[in-house]
Amino acid sequence: MTSTKPDFDALLAQAHALANRASSVILPRFRAGVGIAHKGGSDFDPVTEADKEAERVMRALINERFPDHGIIGEEFGSENEDAEYCWVLDPIDGTRAFIMGQPLWGVLIGLAKDGAPYVGMMEQPFLGERFWAADGKAIYRRGETEKLMRTRACADLADALLGATGPYMFEEWELARFDELGANVRLKRYGGDCYNYCLLAMGEVDLVVEASLNIYDILPLIPIVEAAGGVVTTWEGGDPAQGGRIIAAGDPALHEKALRYLNP
Numbered sequence: 001m002t003s004t005k006p007d008f009d010a011l012l013a014q015a016h017a018l019a020n021r022a023s024s025v026i027l028p029r030f031r032a033g034v035g036i037a038h039k040g041g042s043d044f045d046p047v048t049e050a051d052k053e054a055e056r057v058m059r060a061l062i063n064e065r066f067p068d069h070g071i072i073g074e075e076f077g078s079e080n081e082d083a084e085y086c087w088v089l090d091p092i093d094g095t096r097a098f099i100m101g102q103p104l105w106g107v108l109i110g111l112a113k114d115g116a117p118y119v120g121m122m123e124q125p126f127l128g129e130r131f132w133a134a135d136g137k138a139i140y141r142r143g144e145t146e147k148l149m150r151t152r153a154c155a156d157l158a159d160a161l162l163g164a165t166g167p168y169m170f171e172e173w174e175l176a177r178f179d180e181l182g183a184n185v186r187l188k189r190y191g192g193d194c195y196n197y198c199l200l201a202m203g204e205v206d207l208v209v210e211a212s213l214n215i216y217d218i219l220p221l222i223p224i225v226e227a228a229g230g231v232v233t234t235w236e237g238g239d240p241a242q243g244g245r246i247i248a249a250g251d252p253a254l255h256e257k258a259l260r261y262l263n264p
Contacts, residue, residue: 006066008119011085012134014065015109015121021061022054022091022107023125029053030126031101047095051075054091054107062087074216086112090216093122094165094193103127106194110220117241120223122198131198131224138201138228151230151250152203157257160185160206163196174211174245177235181209181261197221197248201228206250207258211235213243221248231255235262 006014029050055075062071070086072078080086087110092098094105103126111119121132130141131149138149154160162185167175182188185207192199192208194217199205201224218232219241225232225248235245237259247262249255 008134011111011119012132014062015111015119015132016130018058018061018087018089018109019107019121019123019130021057022109023123025053025057026050026092026107027125030098047075048092048099050098051092051095055089058087058089058091058109072215074214084114085118086115088112088216088219090194090220093217094195097191097193104192104195106198108194108216108220110216110223112219112241115241117219117222120220122194122221122224124195131201133223133227136227138224140198140202149201149224149228150203151200151225151228152206154206154251155253155257157181157184157254158186160254160258161204162188162207162209163192163199163205164188164190164208164210165193165196166190169213170211177262177264178209178211181207181258184261194221197225200230200248200250201225203228203250206254208248209246209258209262211245213246215241215243218243218246233259235259237263 052075055073059071062069070080070083072081073089090108092105093108097104107123109121123130128142132139140147140149162182170178196205196208200208222232230250231252232240232248234240240246
């Protein structure tokens with residue numbers, strides 16, 4: 001049994017192990033005609049056996065190695081979430097893309113320490129890509145190649161590339177503010193889910209603006225964006241760790257300008 005007071009390297013190693021375990025059950029199911037279920041509600045909210053099995057195997061590994069840690073997962077809820085260390089899991093962020101055979105989805109693995117983001121990782125097994133933060137650095141790996149990520153300088157909205165998962169995420173008034181912001185950037189594009197935040201960390205995207213996010217949609221991504229030099233807050237400029245209305249920017253000056261449209 002692993003100590004409940006592990007160092008950062010041990011926790012990061014656990015995140016890598018979780019990503020490997022989840023990928024091993026998801027990848028054979030991608031583009032393989034996996035069954036789709038609807039979670040309920042007026043809007044289609046899909047889930048597949050790949051989502052569920054990936055979360056099962058990650059939970060099992062956490063309980064085996066760190067039995068005193070908490071878990072918050074999209075598919076199977078929370079257990080011991082008030083623990084000092086709490087894992088935050090979204091086995092497939094971007095299930096809509098997954099069921100359409102598009103590779104713009106990822107496995108999100110986060111760890112909160114005393115409620116604050118501590119470890120963050122995104123795995124895209126079909127493309128063989130992994131993104132994470134460690135030692136104040138944002139790291140990208142594809143195959144055997146690793147490189148550091150940095151956001152790019154982009155202080156002006158007129159030069160910015162803006163991403164969001166889809167308009168269905170916004171309430172009417174939120175969409176109106178998003179569209180006003182979008183009218184002032186160089187390019188606005190829908191689609192991408194968690195992948196957008198990693199592209200921002202790579203310096204390919206300048207802004208990601210979304211709403212109605214849950215903790216497991218955003219907490220694993222916060223350390224990655226921040227380690228790359230970016231900023232993540234709520235639309236009000238507050239703590240983004242619990243989700244809600246979120247803005248991520250690669251350039252702090254751009255973040256400040258975008259907030260004026262979202263929170264006038």
